[in-house]
Amino acid sequence: MIRCRLFRPFSVDHFVKELPESVKAIAVLDKTKEDMAASLPLHSDVVTSLSDAGLQGKTVVGGNYGLGSKEFSPMHVKAVFENLKNKVPKNHFTVGIVDDVTNSHLPVGEPFAVMHKETKQCLFFGLGSDGTVGANKQATAIIGERTEFHSQGHFNYSSQKAGGTTVSHLRFGPEPIRAEYEIEAAPGADYIACHNPVFLPKFEMLTTAKIGGTFLVNCP
Numbered sequence: 001m002i003r004c005r006l007f008r009p010f011s012v013d014h015f016v017k018e019l020p021e022s023v024k025a026i027a028v029l030d031k032t033k034e035d036m037a038a039s040l041p042l043h044s045d046v047v048t049s050l051s052d053a054g055l056q057g058k059t060v061v062g063g064n065y066g067l068g069s070k071e072f073s074p075m076h077v078k079a080v081f082e083n084l085k086n087k088v089p090k091n092h093f094t095v096g097i098v099d100d101v102t103n104s105h106l107p108v109g110e111p112f113a114v115m116h117k118e119t120k121q122c123l124f125f126g127l128g129s130d131g132t133v134g135a136n137k138q139a140t141a142i143i144g145e146r147t148e149f150h151s152q153g154h155f156n157y158s159s160q161k162a163g164g165t166t167v168s169h170l171r172f173g174p175e176p177i178r179a180e181y182e183i184e185a186a187p188g189a190d191y192i193a194c195h196n197p198v199f200l201p202k203f204e205m206l207t208t209a210k211i212g213g214t215f216l217v218n219c220p
Contacts, residue, residue, distance in 0.1 A: 004042060012049040025059040025084040029095075031066045039092070040064060059084075063093035063106070070096040073181040074114045079106040113187035119173030121183045122191040123208065125199050129162035132195050136168040143172045152177040165199070183208055194218065 002018050030040035039047070043062025050058060061083070066072045076095045083089045083106050092104060099105045126132025133155050140153035149172045157166040169183045183189050188210030194200065197219045206215060 007042065008045075010045040010049065012052055015046070015049050016053045016055070019055075023058060025089065026061070027080050027084055027089075028060065028062040029080070030062065030064050033064050033067060059089060061089045061091040061093070063091075063095055063104075065095045067094070068097060071181050072096050073111065073184060075108050075111050075184075078112075079108045082106075082109075111184035111186040115171075115177065115179055115187070116173050116175040117187075119171055119175070119177060120191070121187070121189045121210075122168075122170040122193070123183055123189045123205070124166075124168040124170070124193045124195065125203065125205055126166045126168065126195040127198075128157060128160055128164040128166055130166075130195060133157065133166050133168055136170055140170060140172075147172075149173060150176050152179065154182060156182070165203075189213060192216070 002015070026046065028040070028043040028046045030042045032040060034040060038044070040062050043060070046062075047060050050056075050060065063080070065076065072095070079095055083093065090104075090106065094105045095108070097105060124132050124136055136153055136155070140151045143149050144151035151170070151172040153171075154169040155166065156169070158164040171177050171179065171183070185208050189208045190210050191214045192205055192209055193216040194205055195218045197217060199205065200217070209215065
């Protein structure tokens with residue numbers, strides 16, 4: 001993988017130098033959408049760079065990801081590589097969101113685990129202003145600063161100050177956590193807490209539960 005740190009002015013020399021000679025197919029991911037352009041910005045620059053450097057015979061496709069706050073997890077990365085394996089890979093694709101208008105999206109498989117097997121994952125469903133998010137932020141800081149574990153917290157809530165639904169994603173384990181996505185069905189959540197019984201008939205809270213995990217309902 002080559003991560004572009006400076007977009008423009010785009011350095012053709014640096015890009016070509018970092019590109020392994022064995023590369024046969026390239027997928028360029030842009031986190032933007034330009035409907036009126038022939039191709040997305042980074043994809044266009046990569047194609048131009050290969051042409052200027054005289055590197056012929058390489059397949060280059062482009063697509064976008066992460067639009068509309070959609071997830072970009074390992075199963076989406078795998079879908080991009082599976083597309084490159086095709087004899088004629090899909091170009092101008094979308095990954096992470098289902099495009100039911102132009103059908104530009106790539107088929108995505110099931111979630112799979114890539115984190116350390118001892119990493120613990122916890123989900124907390126709360127109500128805005130009930131203290132769930134604040135408590136989990138403190139727990140994340142305490143675990144990361146005062147124990148031997150690494151920790152990560154991700155919080156999903158609306159702009160509604162009070163009364164809205166909040167979902168807190170907490171991970172901790174012995175190895176650094178590089179999971180820039182929410183908790184998924186694989187490997188699953190070890191602990192799921194429902195902090196308001198009203199959520200029970202409304203949300204599918206156990207879809208990401210690990211077999212043998214703990215489900216806690218906070219009720220009167």
